[in-house]
Amino acid sequence: MNKKKSSFSGQLGFVLAAAGSAVGVGNLWRFPYLAAKDGGGLFLVIYLALVLTFGFTLLASDIAIGRRTKESAIGAYTQMSPKWKFLGVLTFLVPVLIMTYYAVIGGWVTKYAVVYLTGQTAAAAQDNYFTSFITSPVSPVLFALLFMGVTAFIVYNGVEGGIERVSRCMMPILLVLVVVIAGYSLTLHHVDESGQMRTGMDGLLYYITPHFEELTFSRFLQILLDAMSQLFFSLSVSMGIMITYGSYVKPEVNLNKAVNQIEIFDTGVALLAGAMIIPAVFVFSGTDGMSAGPSLMFISLPKVFAAMGKAGTLVGLLFFVTTIFATLTSCISVLESITANCMEIFHTGRKKTVLVLTVIYLAASAVIALGYSIFYIEVKLPNGSVGQLLDIMDYISNSVMMPFIALLSSILIGWIVKPSWIAAEMELNGETFRRKKLYNVMIRYIMPVIMFILFLQSSGLLNKIAG
Numbered sequence: 001m002n003k004k005k006s007s008f009s010g011q012l013g014f015v016l017a018a019a020g021s022a023v024g025v026g027n028l029w030r031f032p033y034l035a036a037k038d039g040g041g042l043f044l045v046i047y048l049a050l051v052l053t054f055g056f057t058l059l060a061s062d063i064a065i066g067r068r069t070k071e072s073a074i075g076a077y078t079q080m081s082p083k084w085k086f087l088g089v090l091t092f093l094v095p096v097l098i099m100t101y102y103a104v105i106g107g108w109v110t111k112y113a114v115v116y117l118t119g120q121t122a123a124a125a126q127d128n129y130f131t132s133f134i135t136s137p138v139s140p141v142l143f144a145l146l147f148m149g150v151t152a153f154i155v156y157n158g159v160e161g162g163i164e165r166v167s168r169c170m171m172p173i174l175l176v177l178v179v180v181i182a183g184y185s186l187t188l189h190h191v192d193e194s195g196q197m198r199t200g201m202d203g204l205l206y207y208i209t210p211h212f213e214e215l216t217f218s219r220f221l222q223i224l225l226d227a228m229s230q231l232f233f234s235l236s237v238s239m240g241i242m243i244t245y246g247s248y249v250k251p252e253v254n255l256n257k258a259v260n261q262i263e264i265f266d267t268g269v270a271l272l273a274g275a276m277i278i279p280a281v282f283v284f285s286g287t288d289g290m291s292a293g294p295s296l297m298f299i300s301l302p303k304v305f306a307a308m309g310k311a312g313t314l315v316g317l318l319f320f321v322t323t324i325f326a327t328l329t330s331c332i333s334v335l336e337s338i339t340a341n342c343m344e345i346f347h348t349g350r351k352k353t354v355l356v357l358t359v360i361y362l363a364a365s366a367v368i369a370l371g372y373s374i375f376y377i378e379v380k381l382p383n384g385s386v387g388q389l390l391d392i393m394d395y396i397s398n399s400v401m402m403p404f405i406a407l408l409s410s411i412l413i414g415w416i417v418k419p420s421w422i423a424a425e426m427e428l429n430g431e432t433f434r435r436k437k438l439y440n441v442m443i444r445y446i447m448p449v450i451m452f453i454l455f456l457q458s459s460g461l462l463n464k465i466a467g
């Protein structure tokens with residue numbers, strides 16, 4: 001067997017690298033949107049409860065599997081049970097798909113950092129600025145290739161010398177920037193045409209107050225499912241990434257502490273992102289300004305930055321630098337996971353593997369980046385939305401495959417290799433696995449049921465069944 005030689009230097013290096021993977025656009029553009037849409041404080045409470053139960057179970061499982069088997073998804077699942085190799089292959093395919101489009105998003109973010117660096121704040125606030133950028137056949141491709149190249153360069157430099165080093169530098173800066181921007185956001189105020197004044201503090205209140213108005217059972221269920229799928233995406237679990245990172249953790253590291261710290265980092269940044277984005281949008285556009293995904297980041301926020309006056313250019317620049325850090329450290333983890341699996345399958349060295357993958361993904365990123373121009377298509381997805389190439393890749397990997405993988409892994413761990421297999425790794429150096437009982441119940445009973453429902457819902461099957 002091909003034993004890993006690379007490893008993180010210790011607990012801190014690992015936690016920052018794993019947090020680097022976890023903190024990404026999901027924290028910055030999806031969490032605040034969901035919190036604003038799903039009842040503010042109500043969503044926050046539900047999300048926190050899920051982090052401590054589901055998040056903990058999923059994260060501890062992936063990391064323990066990685067460290068115990070010392071291999072990436074395919075090898076790890078094969079070691080757990082040779083019959084379940086297919087699950088390893090399925091898990092490996094998630095980053096393979098995500099990698100085709102993540103550098104494209106990274107390219108968009110980089111483009112916007114350049115926009116603010118060169119002071120084009122007013123231009124970026126124009127209605128069709130973003131659309132005309134992504135539909136151009138040249139610029140988005142160049143930015144995607146640049147982002148892919150930088151990611152590849154870091155992964156090429158190895159686990160400690162590349163990934164850990166970059167995460168150690170970027171993650172603390174990211175945290176400081178998010179705090180600073182959130183602090184600034186709270187000091188904002190603006191009087192609209194009707195003479196009504198809105199302040200950042202009003203926006204914060206709107207964000208953290210639980211809204212129970214019109215709360216029906218089906219709406220509650222919707223909030224629950226939104227929070228659950230957000231949690232998945234946010235922690236980078238059930239896609240083999242945390243298995244790969246876990247395989248680089250030294251035996252003396254206390255996994256219990258590491259898991260907690262990663263969860264706190266990821267959730268902390270999500271909460272701060274809400275405090276940074278919701279008050280700013282609220283002050284200048286009221287509650288209607290909150291949109292989802294790319295349109296929040298590339299259409300709504302540029303309008304907010306332009307409305308801030310002179311400070312807007314600097315705040316915009318800081319915001320997009322923060323986003324570059326978040327996106328880059330996530331993109332690295334996706335490429336690393338693919339690289340590690342390929343090194344194990346083909347018994348090749350890191351450098352050669354990364355070079356071959358780079359060629360493949362430079363081409364793939366270019367194709368996806370052209371999905372809004374030359375390769376434009378419209379496909380109706382089973383969940384009702386209409387998507388282009390990027391959305392299709394995202395839909396298959398995140399909405400269909402991830403819940404399905406989590407469902408099968410919980411059956412494998414809960415009923416075949418048994419939870420004690422994970423517990424042994426969590427207690428390796430005589431450490432206490434404090435939430436062991438909770439873990440057992442979650443992995444055997446609760447996860448399979450909830451993941452099945454989540455799979456039905458996010459794949460659109462639930463709507464079909466319900467008619």
Ligand code: PHE
Nearest residue numbers: 022024025026027233234330
């Ligand atoms: N966890 C990242 C986020 O919250 C997303 C991500 C997905 C990262 C897939 C790596 C791989 O944005």
